[in-house]
Amino acid sequence: MSIYVGNLSYEVTQDGLSEIFKEYGTVKRVQLPTDRETGKVRGFGFVEMNTEAEETAAIEALDGAEWMGRDLKVNKAKPREERSSFGGGGNFSRNNRY
Numbered sequence: 001m002s003i004y005v006g007n008l009s010y011e012v013t014q015d016g017l018s019e020i021f022k023e024y025g026t027v028k029r030v031q032l033p034t035d036r037e038t039g040k041v042r043g044f045g046f047v048e049m050n051t052e053a054e055e056t057a058a059i060e061a062l063d064g065a066e067w068m069g070r071d072l073k074v075n076k077a078k079p080r081e082e083r084s085s086f087g088g089g090g091n092f093s094r095n096n097r098y
Contacts, residue, residue: 003055005062006044006073008032016068021047024061025054046077 014030032045049055063074
């Protein structure tokens, strides 16, 4: 299971985020997605902890807490949705002109 952490400062680091979650248990992994073009942190991340009890304690304690000048949004991460490689929908076909 994984924890979603939103509304992060763009100055956040993996070590910094790990430190605040360590107060609630063992942190197994921290992931901070970055923008492809700029390489900067996108303002959210994911934290994996050792047990579900540790994750629950961290979520309860940190959701809404202020850190680095921002109110954190902390909850259980939802599974990633599959996205098609094509935008939009409909019955598009190169061979059908009309």
